[in-house]
Amino acid sequence: MRAYLDNGATTPVAKEVVETMLPYFTERFGHPTFLYSLGQEAADAVDQSQKTIARTINAKSGEILFTSSATEANDIALRGVVYANRKRGNHIITTKIENPSILRTCERLEGEGFKIDYLPVDGEGFVDVSKLKEKLNDKTILVSVANVNDEIGTIEPVEEIGKLLRDQKEKIYFHVNAAAGYARVPFDVEQIGADLVSLSAHKIHGPKGVGALYIREGTPVEPVSYGYISLFKLKPGTENIPGIVGLAKAAELAFDGFERHTNHMKKLRDKLISGFERVPYSVINGPRGDKRSPANASCSFKGLEGESMLMHLDLNGISVATGSACSTTKLEPSHVLTAIGVKPEVAHGTIRFTLSRYNTEEEIDYTLEVVPRVVEQLRKISPVKPEEL
Amino acid sequence: MPVEYTERGMLKYTKKLIERFKNPKNVGEIENPTVVATEGDPTCGDMFKMFLKIENGRIEDVKFLSFGCAANIATGDMTADLIKGKTVEEAGKLQIKEIADGLGGLPAIKMHCATLAYRTLKKALTKYKQKQAGGAQARPKG
Ligand code: FES
Numbered sequence: 001m002r003a004y005l006d007n008g009a010t011t012p013v014a015k016e017v018v019e020t021m022l023p024y025f026t027e028r029f030g031h032p033t034f035l036y037s038l039g040q041e042a043a044d045a046v047d048q049s050q051k052t053i054a055r056t057i058n059a060k061s062g063e064i065l066f067t068s069s070a071t072e073a074n075d076i077a078l079r080g081v082v083y084a085n086r087k088r089g090n091h092i093i094t095t096k097i098e099n100p101s102i103l104r105t106c107e108r109l110e111g112e113g114f115k116i117d118y119l120p121v122d123g124e125g126f127v128d129v130s131k132l133k134e135k136l137n138d139k140t141i142l143v144s145v146a147n148v149n150d151e152i153g154t155i156e157p158v159e160e161i162g163k164l165l166r167d168q169k170e171k172i173y174f175h176v177n178a179a180a181g182y183a184r185v186p187f188d189v190e191q192i193g194a195d196l197v198s199l200s201a202h203k204i205h206g207p208k209g210v211g212a213l214y215i216r217e218g219t220p221v222e223p224v225s226y227g228y229i230s231l232f233k234l235k236p237g238t239e240n241i242p243g244i245v246g247l248a249k250a251a252e253l254a255f256d257g258f259e260r261h262t263n264h265m266k267k268l269r270d271k272l273i274s275g276f277e278r279v280p281y282s283v284i285n286g287p288r289g290d291k292r293s294p295a296n297a298s299c300s301f302k303g304l305e306g307e308s309m310l311m312h313l314d315l316n317g318i319s320v321a322t323g324s325a326c327s328t329t330k331l332e333p334s335h336v337l338t339a340i341g342v343k344p345e346v347a348h349g350t351i352r353f354t355l356s357r358y359n360t361e362e363e364i365d366y367t368l369e370v371v372p373r374v375v376e377q378l379r380k381i382s383p384v385k386p387e388e389l
Numbered sequence: 390m391p392v393e394y395t396e397r398g399m400l401k402y403t404k405k406l407i408e409r410f411k412n413p414k415n416v417g418e419i420e421n422p423t424v425v426a427t428e429g430d431p432t433c434g435d436m437f438k439m440f441l442k443i444e445n446g447r448i449e450d451v452k453f454l455s456f457g458c459a460a461n462i463a464t465g466d467m468t469a470d471l472i473k474g475k476t477v478e479e480a481g482k483l484q485i486k487e488i489a490d491g492l493g494g495l496p497a498i499k500m501h502c503a504t505l506a507y508r509t510l511k512k513a514l515t516k517y518k519q520k521q522a523g524g525a526q527a528r529p530k531g
Contacts, residue, residue: 345434
């Protein structure tokens with residue numbers, strides 16, 4: 001038996017998505033800026049895709065920019081907005097638990113003289129909106145918070161943050177990295193008051209190499225890369241038409257059965273979580289219930305090391321991710337686990353299980369049969385006693 | 390979780406290493422060991438414990454426990470194999486490179502895991518020598 005439970009890293013592409021993409025490689029291969037019908041067909045496909053994506057987040061189609069990834073979308077959003085607004089201020093607020101794609105860009109911006117505040121989070125990973133409020137000043141130009149944390153599944157109070165920012169005298173742009181949350185939790189740009197939103201295709205059964213950035217009409221964004229401009233000024237180069245079409249199809253499929261898919265994932269998630277709770281000396285990371293992404297279950301199994309666990313699970317056909325220091329090139333435990341106060345020795349044994357609509361109940365049963373066995377096996381060879389951690 | 394790799398294939402393990410990780414022959418504890426040593430790895434927060442049974446200056450048995458990654462378990466197992474049956478003197482000459490070579494190589498980022506097994510061995514041998522010296526001193530002279 002196999003169980004792919006690392007859908008937070010990437011997902012299999014849906015068959016329907018592949019079918020929709022294929023003609024755009026061989027028959028409808030035209031360049032979208034050219035006037036002949038082949039070109040126009042490609043341009044139409046981009047228009048249609050913009051419409052589809054816009055519908056899923058209650059945006060206007062002209063507000064959707066296609067990128068090569070959510071990482072690139074984040075980079076354009078952050079640098080683009082702060083460069084365009086640097087005359088007004090140089091202060092950015094984000095959190096300690098953002099994805100590395102946000103944190104790396106922030107580090108770079110710090111090097112360029114921008115001031116960045118990284119908000120702490122509580123033990124379940126929630127941002128405290130009152131702390132954010134305290135940090136606001138007249139130099140603040142951008143706030144960036146993911147709506148769903150990709151490691152522990154915390155659903156952040158983005159609506160509250162959006163409201164707070166809208167109440168300020170000066171415009172403060174609000175960016176939401178929704179790569180982990182898209183098609184998992186509802187998202188309405190109007191309700192949230194987001195000015196920029198990053199999306200990814202390959203996390204929702206679309207192809208790799210495509211993402212999107214929602215940019216609210218009128219938001220000043222400076223280009224961060226230059227060159228031949230085809231359809232979008234902010235993303236030079238010929239568009240990845242098959243990829244864009246694939247992203248739109250993936251979104252369409254995900255949102256057509258949104259309730260059904262998310263309820264299915266929730267059921268599997270809760271089954272996993274209660275299964276892990278029965279394993280002695282285990283700790284669930286992140287919140288329970290409605291404030292947790294339907295797709296995420298994160299658990300620290302004390303007294304063992306996550307990379308060994310990951311490899312043993314792999315030998316049993318189960319794919320997962322770990323927050324252990326051993327599995328990173330920096331040899332530091334996950335920054336998210338550290339931020340929620342997990343001790344390094346406990347972070348050492350942390351496994352992240354992420355679901356998709358394609359996971360089955362049988363896969364979860366199988367996982368819950370294998371996990372306790374591997375945990376026991378690894379604890380037996382560990383010099384560290386779980387009860388002492 | 391989102392792990393950042395800067396080099397391609399940075400965390401690729403050899404078949405030999407994975408085999409050892411899957412079926413380590415020397416994990417566990419020794420009852421009444423001659424020496425036990427524990428070392429931690431400050432870089433990744435790892436723990437490694439080694440048990441040696443030494444008779445007449447020869448390492449008769451080696452066992453280890455690991456709170457570490459696959460590379461650590463494999464290097465621990467390799468180290469145990471390399472010193473079993475050797476004299477304390479010979480075991481003291483073991484090189485980290487021999488451990489890594491025995492596994493068909495280690496990813497650069499994982500060299501410190503081999504170092505951990507190696508340091509624990511060194512510590513155990515030092516402890517043994519101190520014990521010997523202490524024992525010799527305690528014995529009445531003449
Ligand atoms: S033991 Fe931590 S990286 Fe190998």
